[in-house]
Amino acid sequence: MSFQFTQAQVDIFNREGCLLIPDYLSPNEVKEILDHTNRLIDEFDITTHPLTKFTTENDGDHIGDEYFLKSSENISFFLEPAAFDKDNNLIKSKDKSINKIGHNLLIDEVYRKHTINYKSKKIISRLNYRDPRVLQSMIICKQPQIGGEVPSHQDGVFLYTEPQSAIGFWIALEDCDETNGCLSYLPGSHLNSPIGKRFVKAETGGTKFIYLNEDTEDSYKNSSENYKLLKCKKGSLILINHSVIHRSNLNFSENSRFAYAFHVIEGDAIYDEKNWLQIPYTGGTKFTKLYDV
Numbered sequence: 001m002s003f004q005f006t007q008a009q010v011d012i013f014n015r016e017g018c019l020l021i022p023d024y025l026s027p028n029e030v031k032e033i034l035d036h037t038n039r040l041i042d043e044f045d046i047t048t049h050p051l052t053k054f055t056t057e058n059d060g061d062h063i064g065d066e067y068f069l070k071s072s073e074n075i076s077f078f079l080e081p082a083a084f085d086k087d088n089n090l091i092k093s094k095d096k097s098i099n100k101i102g103h104n105l106l107i108d109e110v111y112r113k114h115t116i117n118y119k120s121k122k123i124i125s126r127l128n129y130r131d132p133r134v135l136q137s138m139i140i141c142k143q144p145q146i147g148g149e150v151p152s153h154q155d156g157v158f159l160y161t162e163p164q165s166a167i168g169f170w171i172a173l174e175d176c177d178e179t180n181g182c183l184s185y186l187p188g189s190h191l192n193s194p195i196g197k198r199f200v201k202a203e204t205g206g207t208k209f210i211y212l213n214e215d216t217e218d219s220y221k222n223s224s225e226n227y228k229l230l231k232c233k234k235g236s237l238i239l240i241n242h243s244v245i246h247r248s249n250l251n252f253s254e255n256s257r258f259a260y261a262f263h264v265i266e267g268d269a270i271y272d273e274k275n276w277l278q279i280p281y282t283g284g285t286k287f288t289k290l291y292d293v
């Protein structure tokens with residue numbers, strides 16, 4: 001067990017808000033996740049997917065909201081809007097039409113073992129988490145040519161705890177650079193950017209934002225030359241602080257940009273019922289432990 005996570009890396013992460021760790025996964029481990037993901041995509045029946053069948057008469061928004069909210073407990077497939085024409089016909093092959101798969105991949109043994117293990121335990125315990133819980137897990141596809149931009153944001157908006165505690169583990173499954181939409185971030189922005197808004201369940205069903213801090217909202221729009229690019233090789237891990245401002249560009253290359261990401265929170269932080277992501281369906285009251293304390 002040779003994986004090291006040093007105090008020097010902790011210091012960079014605390015200063016920058018993001019940290020790149022090359023070779024977190026071996027080429028064989030990356031291949032295992034990619035092969036498995038491609039198998040799931042092969043088995044996925046897009047013709048019966050609720051979001052390919054809706055028409056304006058049968059309330060696609062409502063079906064979409066339901067499907068999204070329930071994905072907290074299962075393996076759901078989210079489709080790339082640009083894979084459809086204006087009449088909602090699929091214009092890309094199935095494997096090129098998926099935007100994201102989530103949000104609880106831990107029910108699958110392959111994703112689970114690459115999430116809960118001695119390496120993530122070493123990182124999270126060095127960062128002084130007491131009772132780390134895995135809140136969500138997903139494959140992000142960023143398809144060639146249509147994989148859209150992820151606008152500037154803070155993860156604490158979507159994974160809101162008091163005090164803030166979310167941390168992203170983002171693992172490149174393919175090489176990433178500026179042509180296929182690698183991540184980029186505003187160095188140190190987590191140190192002076194209180195969470196700008198919260199993504200919550202709306203009373204009427206669906207989701208909405210509650211605005212908290214306009215200055216942070218303004219700094220999301222900061223000019224792109226201040227963003228630092230996180231170009232990396234497949235197998236790299238990028239840690240993302242809850243408050244750091246980060247984004248990714250659209251993918252205008254011929255290659256996809258698959259990544260596996262999971263987010264962890266502190267189990268004893270307040271996680272209230274306003275948050276979009278809840279686990280009412282599994283009968284549990286708490287998210288999965290990253291490790292047994």
Ligand SMILES: O=C(O)CCC(=O)C(=O)O
Binds near residue numbers: 140240247248261
């Ligand atoms: O994969 C991307 O482009 C964005 C990912 C992201 O923002 C995250 O995992 O927090």
Ligand SMILES: [Fe+2]
Binds near residue numbers: 153155168240246
């Ligand atoms: Fe993010």
